[in-house]
Amino acid sequence: MHHARFPTWLWLSAGCLFLLIALGLFAPTPVLAEANAPPPEPTDTSTADHSQFPSLQGPFEDPLQVTEACLACHNEAADQVMHTIHWTWEYQDAVSGTTLGKKHDINNFCVSITSNWARCTSCHVGYGWKDHNFDFTDPTRVDCLVCHDTTGTYKKFPAGAGFPVSEPKEFPPGSGKIWEPPDLANIAQHVGPSSRATCGACHFYGGGGNGVKHGDMDSSLVAPPREVDVHMSPDGANLTCADCHAAGGHQIAGSRYAAHPTDPHGKDLPVSDGNPATCQSCHGNAPMKDAKLNAHVDKVACQTCHIPAFARGGIPTKMWWDWSKAGDKARGVETDENGWEVYNYLKGEFIDAVNVTPTYAWFDGYLGFTVEGQKVTPAEDGLIYINQPHGSPDDPNARIYPFKAFRGRQAYDPVNQLLIVPHLFPFNPDDTSAYWKGFDWETAFTVGMETANLPYSGQYEWVDTAMYWPITHMVAPAEQALSCSACHSQQSRLAGITGVYIPGRDRNRALDSVGWGMVALAILGVLVHGGLRFATALKKS
Amino acid sequence: MQRIYLYTRFERLWHWSQALLIIGLGITGFNIHGSWQIMTFEQAHWWHIRLGWALVALTVFAIFWHFTTGAWKQYIPTTERLNAIAHYYLVGIFRNEKHPFKKNEVSKLNPLQRLTYLGFKILIAPVMIVTGLLMIYAHLWPQWGLQWSFGTMALIHTAGAFLLVAFLIVHVYMTTTGHTVFSHIKAMLVGYEDLPDDEVAIAD
Numbered sequence: 001m002h003h004a005r006f007p008t009w010l011w012l013s014a015g016c017l018f019l020l021i022a023l024g025l026f027a028p029t030p031v032l033a034e035a036n037a038p039p040p041e042p043t044d045t046s047t048a049d050h051s052q053f054p055s056l057q058g059p060f061e062d063p064l065q066v067t068e069a070c071l072a073c074h075n076e077a078a079d080q081v082m083h084t085i086h087w088t089w090e091y092q093d094a095v096s097g098t099t100l101g102k103k104h105d106i107n108n109f110c111v112s113i114t115s116n117w118a119r120c121t122s123c124h125v126g127y128g129w130k131d132h133n134f135d136f137t138d139p140t141r142v143d144c145l146v147c148h149d150t151t152g153t154y155k156k157f158p159a160g161a162g163f164p165v166s167e168p169k170e171f172p173p174g175s176g177k178i179w180e181p182p183d184l185a186n187i188a189q190h191v192g193p194s195s196r197a198t199c200g201a202c203h204f205y206g207g208g209g210n211g212v213k214h215g216d217m218d219s220s221l222v223a224p225p226r227e228v229d230v231h232m233s234p235d236g237a238n239l240t241c242a243d244c245h246a247a248g249g250h251q252i253a254g255s256r257y258a259a260h261p262t263d264p265h266g267k268d269l270p271v272s273d274g275n276p277a278t279c280q281s282c283h284g285n286a287p288m289k290d291a292k293l294n295a296h297v298d299k300v301a302c303q304t305c306h307i308p309a310f311a312r313g314g315i316p317t318k319m320w321w322d323w324s325k326a327g328d329k330a331r332g333v334e335t336d337e338n339g340w341e342v343y344n345y346l347k348g349e350f351i352d353a354v355n356v357t358p359t360y361a362w363f364d365g366y367l368g369f370t371v372e373g374q375k376v377t378p379a380e381d382g383l384i385y386i387n388q389p390h391g392s393p394d395d396p397n398a399r400i401y402p403f404k405a406f407r408g409r410q411a412y413d414p415v416n417q418l419l420i421v422p423h424l425f426p427f428n429p430d431d432t433s434a435y436w437k438g439f440d441w442e443t444a445f446t447v448g449m450e451t452a453n454l455p456y457s458g459q460y461e462w463v464d465t466a467m468y469w470p471i472t473h474m475v476a477p478a479e480q481a482l483s484c485s486a487c488h489s490q491q492s493r494l495a496g497i498t499g500v501y502i503p504g505r506d507r508n509r510a511l512d513s514v515g516w517g518m519v520a521l522a523i524l525g526v527l528v529h530g531g532l533r534f535a536t537a538l539k540k541s
Numbered sequence: 542m543q544r545i546y547l548y549t550r551f552e553r554l555w556h557w558s559q560a561l562l563i564i565g566l567g568i569t570g571f572n573i574h575g576s577w578q579i580m581t582f583e584q585a586h587w588w589h590i591r592l593g594w595a596l597v598a599l600t601v602f603a604i605f606w607h608f609t610t611g612a613w614k615q616y617i618p619t620t621e622r623l624n625a626i627a628h629y630y631l632v633g634i635f636r637n638e639k640h641p642f643k644k645n646e647v648s649k650l651n652p653l654q655r656l657t658y659l660g661f662k663i664l665i666a667p668v669m670i671v672t673g674l675l676m677i678y679a680h681l682w683p684q685w686g687l688q689w690s691f692g693t694m695a696l697i698h699t700a701g702a703f704l705l706v707a708f709l710i711v712h713v714y715m716t717t718t719g720h721t722v723f724s725h726i727k728a729m730l731v732g733y734e735d736l737p738d739d740e741v742a743i744a745d
Contacts, residue, residue: 292586292590292677295679295680296680298680298683396683483581483582483583484581484582484583484586485581485582485583488573488575488582489575489582490575500691501690501691501692501695503573503574503575503695504573504574504575504582505575506692506695507574507575507699508696508699511696511699511700511703512576512699514703515699515700515702515703515706516703518703518704518707519703519706519707519710521707522706522707522710522711523710525711526710526711526714529630529714530714530717532635533634533635533718536635536636536637537637540637
């Protein structure tokens with residue numbers, strides 16, 4: 001039998017060609033790059049020039065008069081605002097059946113607004129909430145300017161129960177920082193849409209300072225570089241907060257009290273499903289060019305990969321707050337080598353951090369919060385969990401989600417099993433029962449709990465508490481999203497995530513041992529067999 | 542000595558393409574598994590999926606070829622003289638005995654090869670391809686009404702991979718047991734093998 005000899009180079013080339021064709025066939029189909037044109041310059045589309053209105057010429061004796069002037073035309077505005085969480089500071093939680101919200105919550109920052117109103121309510125969208133008697137039905141107490149100022153000159157005084165100052169005043173006391181009364185007429189004539197700066201005036205400063213509370217929100221977001229926040233950067237989409245968070249009529253979409261790691265409606269703009277604050281509302285449920293990346297969206301929240309770290313704007317966020325160390329006037333205020341406050345005799349010790357790797361957990365959108373008077377006991381790890389991400393790997397509505405895990409040390413009444421409401425901020429200049437005046441915890445706790453109408457045994461101990469803050473802002477440009485190996489490796493960020501097999505992170509130890517053992521045996525067998533062949537061949541020759 | 546034509550063009554093309562693909566799949570696969578970091582997870586995954594699809598395509602061609610040419614008959618299992626062959630590799634080979642199997646164009650594979658390669662073709666390869674394809678589409682399982690565990694699928698796929706590594710080691714070693722150390726490999730490269738007359742079966 002005779003066969004024509006087929007040159008080796010020919011079929012090797014054919015083999016390469018085959019491989020190339022096979023690879024080409026199954027390479028991903030190129031997707032047309034989305035139009036990446038810069039957003040058009042915003043144009044003023046308003047049909048009214050507020051500076052021309054006679055009713056806004058002033059002078060205004062107090063900001064309530066400005067509100068009255070606003071409401072004369074915008075006659076539904078106050079009613080709309082008064083139905084929002086911005087006004088009520090209350091949230092009806094259907095899951096637990098309790099009323100949550102700042103009005104009732106306990107946290108591990110400044111703990112509670114009760115008995116500390118004038119300081120805390122400087123971020124209330126109203127005027128004069130300084131005690132239990134605030135009139136939540138008075139429309140003239142709605143603060144229009146705090147959201148609609150476009151001049152950048154309207155400032156609520158930090159300890160003014162929501163009012164700006166009417167005469168120059170120093171705050172913090174002894175700081176030399178003077179707060180000037182705003183020019184109400186000028187501001188009223190220059191109202192406009194909310195901005196990152198107006199929302200941020202409160203939301204960037206939660207917890208009593210820049211970046212303290214959230215971790216993914218601080219003043220760097222007023223005009224962030226693209227790599228800090230691709231959405232809010234003037235060099236990026238240049239979105240304002242309200243572009244995502246507004247549902248119209250002063251209603252605010254998107255809240256920690258009912259978060260949405262998933263969005264079954266997907267891309268639903270321009271006609272919103274009522275919650276345009278989800279990533280999916282703009283990006284849909286399969287926004288990546290790679291099919292395998294899109295296949296992750298049933299388990300992993302967008303934020304997990306696209307927010308590689310929080311506090312990326314250079315401003316530190318607090319990770320630890322120890323109230324038990326407060327009161328040492330000799331230490332006064334201490335800063336570290338970065339100039340970050342690590343001790344304040346009023347507040348205790350802190351740990352600050354930037355570029356923080358989030359903590360990850362399964363999250364179905366429900367955190368659950370602890371309210372004043374709610375009995376709590378330490379968990380097995382000794383921590384009291386003020387809130388905690390709910391969700392399990394088996395829940396189709398849960399996703400792996402990033403959090404700032406904040407820890408604090410605060411006062412606890414072990415007899416009544418209550419986190420204690422401390423009276424920190426004085427009711428008036430003569431009130432020495434407040435901790436920040438009298439520096440006596442016993443008195444501060446007694447008055448705080450009394451004001452909250454809660455029992456206090458007179459005993460307190462310092463307990464460590466945990467809070468979880470969902471990370472959803474400071475989205476990085478796509479090219480800075482996490483690489484696969486951030487999770488798919490032995491050093492996985494998701495080390496604590498159970499209920500899912502992550503290639504590269506997970507393996508069956510027994511199988512690996514048996515498998516590599518078998519490979520080692522094969523090598524050994526081959527070496528022994530080959531060695532014997534070699535030896536016997538030598539012997540024969 | 543006789544020169545016999547053992548491996549046809551397609552057979553050789555198929556064998557070496559498959560060899561390259563499987564080695565590539567092994568390198569990238571164990572990279573994904575976290576056994577080594579020769580490349581990033583992204584790169585390993587990118588290549589693993591594409592090499593896998595290329596192997597699927599090659600397998601489709603190979604099945605077609607096996608049936609149209611009748612080459613599948615080479616893999617009909619037999620236990621005839623199996624003991625003699627096992628004895629040869631365990632004992633005889635060290636005594637310079639003759640290989641008990643004589644091959645020719647019609648019957649190329651000895652009974653041990655038949656069993657091994659058949660096991661690869663009907664067990665290991667299908668399991669690897671099926672579990673691999675299923676894992677690519679794991680996110681669609683719920684839509685398909687499947688409640689399978691991805692971890693179990695990965696476990697089966699990994700077990701198969703270990704078997705293939707062990708096979709590869711022994712397989713490559715066995716190629717050195719021919720008339721000369723490289724005669725088998727040369728045959729798989731050029732198609733022809735030079736065999737002593739007494740190792741060639743008389744054609745039917």
